[in-house]
Structures are given as structure tokens and as C-alpha cells.
């Protein structure tokens with residue numbers, strides 16, 4: 442296949458998203474999943490991995506903020522989740538803090554050579570598992586330990602390149618405040634990634650409505666429309682956000 | 692002898708969207724005829740799963756009415772968008788999912804979607820009761836957008852969609868809007884039963 446041919450897509454398995462994305466995320470792309478607290482970032486990422494593992498694409502969850510055991514417990518709310526995906530090693534959970542400990546990266550701020558180690562560790566993990574899908578939850582907590590913009594840029598570029606070479610499609614969780622402005626901690630991250638999926642809460646009739654929007658996705662002619670999202674036992678469902686819907690704070 | 696409503700509905704191609712027009716002066720009579728035709732003749736007799744979007748009367752009311760009419764109710768699920776605002780929520784049905792208000796149109800779409808996936812069938816049925824009740828709570832542009840999106844989605848999945856409509860003089864605009872999105876209108880007054 443010549444590079445000009447249609448990009449191979451990694452179907453997220455979330456029908457609503459795949460419809461907007463013309464089949465899925467271009468394979469090997471690195472995508473930011475940005476949103477404030479409780480907007481469904483982790484749930485969306487978990488479904489992406491479970492759907493991938495079901496299709497025989499090995500999937501890796503790198504957790505920084507929540508313990509894997511708790512995440513695996515949460516998976517049981519999905520009716521389509523099968524524990525054998527974990528037992529057979531198709532779905533793998535790794536706690537990044539324990540990796541940090543093992544590597545002796547205990548300090549607040551990571552030195553440049555320590556950033557190298559983090560990239561190499563993630564890359565080695567992906568390659569040795571043959572992972573085709575990766576979630577990092579969250580990128581924010583990793584970037585918190587990298588202070589300089591150029592170091593963040595370098596970290597993101599190199600990580601993206603490693604994952605792309607491995608044919609691994611990744612979702613990186615970005616925790617942001619409730620008012621939009623930027624999609625990441627430093628503002629550098631969103632420029633480097635191939636795509637940004639934004640989640641936020643809006644209020645209507647006193648109830649909280651979850652909304653999702655594809656802000657950018659390289660190699661994809663996608664809709665920028667807003668969709669209402671619901672987390673259900675059969676997975677994430679989406680419906681167009683009707684135009685008459687009240688605009689709310691993110 | 693005119694054909695009856697059930698016969699007419701059964702003859703429709705998959706994915707049809709139909710308005711069922713009830714005369715408000717003969718509402719009870721027409722409503723029973725419509726329940727019989729939709730829930731019994733096309734619903735239970737084809738083994739299809741019916742999703743009933745209740746906006747006029749609470750799901751519990753429609754449910755007990757169906758039972759009184761001896762209509763098999765095992766394959767009916769409700770999306771109830773009226774009980775909450777009628778403060779009629781004390782005895783929720785186990786086969787109903789409750790939406791807080793008829794204004795939560797996206798939520799209604801999401802619940803219909805959920806039930807379609809939960810009970811997959813090559814030819815499911817969605818009944819919306821009614822466009823007039825939705826119009827009381829929603830501005831016309833919003834309602835028109837809602838029907839366009841929902842009916843197109845259901846059509847692409849071969850779902851038979853039946854929209855109840857009472858022909859009120861002062862709501863002519865609704866009739867016109869609905870005409871644009873349905874494939875045909877069946878006037879209950881003119882049908883045999």
C-alpha cells in the first residue's frame with residue numbers, strides 16, 4: 442500500500458465515536474482524551490481497551506491515578522466484559538507508580554535521563570506485549586513531573602513516535618479544569634498529539650448532561666458537532682446534542 | 692369494508708415511519724384501536740420487541756390498559772418521559788426506564804438506543820405517544836430536529852416507527868412538521884377495526 446491510500450483505522454468499538462470518525466482512529470495515532478473530573482474519561486478509555494481485546498488486539502492500561510484492582514472491579518459494570526480477557530493476557534493492567542519505584546524514580550521532578558527511562562519503559566512494555574492499544578491514565582500526572590515545556594514536547598514527540606512505530610493506537614487522559622481554554626496541563630501536549638477528544642458536563646433541567654466533541658483528529662474528516670453521551674452497562678451511547686440545547690459551562 | 696390498521700401496518704416495508712392520526716373527539720376509541728393494532732397485531736404477533744415512548748400517559752397507565760385489553764405485554768419496554776413531571780413516580784415499572792422530563796429529548800433518544808441494543812430484533816417497533824405532548828414541552832425547531840435525527844436513525848436500522856398524533860386545530864404546524872419526516876399518515880377515523 443502506498444502512503445497515499447486510505448489510513449487503516451483502529452475501531453474504538455464505541456459505535457457513536459466510530460461513526461463520527463469514519464470507522465475509527467487512524468492506527469498508530471496518539472489521542473488526548475481531555476475532560477474535567479467525572480466526565481467519563483476513564484470509562485471511555487476502558488471500553489476502548491475491552492473492545493480491542495475482544496477483537497484480538499492486545500490492550501494495555503497504564504494507570505497512574507487509580508489502582509488497577511479498582512479499575513478491574515469497575516469493568517464488571519460492563520455487560521460485555523469477560524474476565525478471561527485478563528486471564529489470557531489480552532487485556533493488561535500495569536500500575537505506573539510501582540514501575541517508578543522499581544526504576545528508582547522517586548523524586549518529584551524527573552531529570553532528562555529519567556524521562557528517557559520512562560519513554561523506554563513504556564515502549565519496551567508495548568513492544569514486548571505486542572500491544573496494539575494503549576491507555577495512559579493520566580498523562581497529566583506524568584507531565585506534572587516534567588516541568589519544562591521543551592521537555593514535555595520532546596517527551597510527547599518521542600513517545601508518539603515509539604508507539605506509532607509499534608502500530609499502537611493510544612489514548613492519553615488529560616485532566617483539565619471545568620472552564621475550557623486548553624486541553625492539557627501545559628498546553629504543549631495538545632499541539633503534538635494527533636487527536637483531541639473533549640468531554641465535559643453541561644447542566645440542563647438541573648441534571649448533568651455529559652457531552653463529547655472531537656476537537657481534532659489528523660487524517661480524518663470528522664464532525665465537530667457535540668454529542669450527548671451516556672455511560673451504560675452495554676457501553677457508551679451517543680446522541681446528537683440538539684441545537685436548541687442550552688449551552689453550559691464545560 | 693376498509694382494511695384495518697394492523698393489516699395496513701403489517702404490509703409496510705421495514706424501516707417505515709408512520710403517523711397515526713387520532714381524532715380528539717373520539718380519542719378513547721381511537722387510542723384503543725391504535726394500541727390493539729400496534730402492540731398486538733404488529734407487535735406480539737410478529738414476536739418483535741416494542742419500545743413505547745410514553746409522553747401523554749404514564750407507562751404504568753398504558754401497561755395496565757394493555758393488560759385490560761388482553762394484549763401480551765412481555766415484549767414491550769417503556770421509555771417514560773412524563774411520570775416524573777406528573778409526580779407519578781411512586782411505583783416504577785420494572786420494564787420501564789424513566790426520563791426526568793419530556794424536554795430531555797437527547798435522553799429519550801439514548802434510552803431508545805439502549806433498548807434497541809438490549810433487545811435486538813430484525814424488525815423492532817418504536818411507538819411515540821405523542822407528537823402533541825412533546826410539542827407542549829418543546830419549541831418547534833427543536834422538535835423537528837429531534838424527529839429528523841431519530842426517524843432517520845430508526846429507518847436505517849429497519850425499525851418500524853409509529854408516531855401518534857391528535858389532529859388539533861391549533862396545532863396545524865405540528866402536523867406539517869410530522870408530514871415532512873414520516874412516509875405516510877394513517878387516519879384512524881377512516882380505518883376499519
Ligand SMILES: Nc1ncnc2c1ncn2[C@@H]1O[C@H](COP(=O)(O)OP(=O)(O)OP(=O)(O)O)[C@@H](O)[C@H]1O
Pocket residue numbers: 476477478479480481482483484485518519616672673674
Ligand atoms: N457503566 C457505567 N454506567 C453508569 N455510570 C457509570 C459507568 N461507569 C462509570 N460511571 C459513572 O461515571 C462517573 C465518571 O466516570 P469516570 O471515572 O470514567 O470519569 P473520569 O473522567 O475518569 O473521572 P476522574 O476525573 O475522576 O478520573 C463515575 O462516577 C461513575 O459513577
Ligand SMILES: [Mg+2]
Pocket residue numbers: 482483484578
Ligand atoms: Mg478517571
